[in-house]
Amino acid sequence: MTDLRAFFDREAAVVAPQLLGATLLYNGVGGRIAEVEAYHPTDPASHSFSGPTPRNKSMFGPPARVYVYRSYGIHWCVNFVCEKEGSASAVLIRALEPTHGIAAMRRRRHLQDLHALCSGPGKLTEALGITIAHNALPLDRPPIALHARTENVEAVAGIRIGITKAVELPWRYGVRGSKFLSKPFPK
DNA sequence: TAGGCGATGGTCT
DNA sequence: GACCATCGCCTAC
Numbered sequence: 630m631t632d633l634r635a636f637f638d639r640e641a642a643v644v645a646p647q648l649l650g651a652t653l654l655y656n657g658v659g660g661r662i663a664e665v666e667a668y669h670p671t672d673p674a675s676h677s678f679s680g681p682t683p684r685n686k687s688m689f690g691p692p693a694r695v696y697v698y699r700s701y702g703i704h705w706c707v708n709f710v711c712e713k714e715g716s717a718s719a720v721l722i723r724a725l726e727p728t729h730g731i732a733a734m735r736r737r738r739h740l741q742d743l744h745a746l747c748s749g750p751g752k753l754t755e756a757l758g759i760t761i762a763h764n765a766l767p768l769d770r771p772p773i774a775l776h777a778r779t780e781n782v783e784a785v786a787g788i789r790i791g792i793t794k795a796v797e798l799p800w801r802y803g804v805r806g807s808k809f810l811s812k813p814f815p816k
Numbered sequence: 817t818a819g820g821c822g823a824t825g826g827t828c829t
Numbered sequence: 830g831a832c833c834a835t836c837g838c839c840t841a842c
Contacts, residue, residue: 666834674834684827701835702825708834721834751835791834811835 633769637692641667641711641718646786646802648709648720650778655757656771658730660747661778664723664803664810666789668708670716673794677717687765688717695773697754697764704751705760709768723750723790723801726809733758749811787814 637644645667653659668675676685676698687696688710696708696719708719725747727734734746734756747753754760768775783805788796790812803810 668834676834679828682827698834699826701823701833703823704835706834723834749835789834793833 633693633775637709637711637768638713639711641669641720642800644709644711645720645800646784648722649784649802649804650780650782652728652774652776652778653722653725653757654729654774654776655759655763656730658733658757660725660728660809661804662722662724663726663747663807664801666721666723666802667718667800668721669718669800672798672800674789674792674796674798675718677719681717685717688719689715690765693768694765695759695763695768697759697761699761700751705754706750707754707759707763721750722753724748724803724807724809724811725753725756726804726807727756744808748809752811785814 645665648662648665651662653662670677677688681689684698691714692710692712694710696710697705700706708721711718727743727746738746738756747756766773784802785805786799787801788799789801803814
């Protein structure tokens with residue numbers, strides 16, 4: 630993606646729907662982004678709401694990098710950092726449509742079903758092999774690559790999933806009609 | 817198809 | 830000591 634820095638130097642809620650259809654690869658394995666959620670520092674559901682901590686440090690760093698954290702003590706989840714350094718907003722990547730390295734993803738997930746390989750934030754990090762070791766890596770240098778979408782994508786918005794605060798904010802975005810979402814969007 | 821729930825451990829109060 | 834930006838398995842319908 631050209632000029633990644635400018636792309637991410639905007640509000641997470643603006644960046645998030647534009648990421649739909651972009652291709653995320655880690656070591657050549659990945660797919661098209663099918664579902665995302667935006668998190669903002671004024672948002673009580675955001676990890677950055679209560680200020681910087683050792684865990685969320687990379688959210689406060691420069692944009693166009695990844696923020697990786699452990700969820701429920703089991704899963705890794707990956708975010709893209711947005712806006713200017715210190716503003717601490719990010720987009721959580723929730724689902725991918727697998728396109729590259731599908732055999733490797735099936736091996737890591739011990740699963741054949743293509744639709745379930747990356748249909749959730751914890752699933753896609755397992756499929757791609759992303760862990761805390763990759764926290765704060767830039768999105769435009771190996772082993773990570775991000776390619777802009779090549780065709781238009783119709784986005785749908787909805788409320789976010791799995792959170793207990795600010796549940797009403799419609800900052801979940803998905804590709805309309807995609808079979809690779811973590812959950813369907815209500816009609 | 818939808819909902820309940822256990823596993824599991826880092827993070828913060 | 831409580832809280833979780835989850836997953837997958839198990840029921841019940």
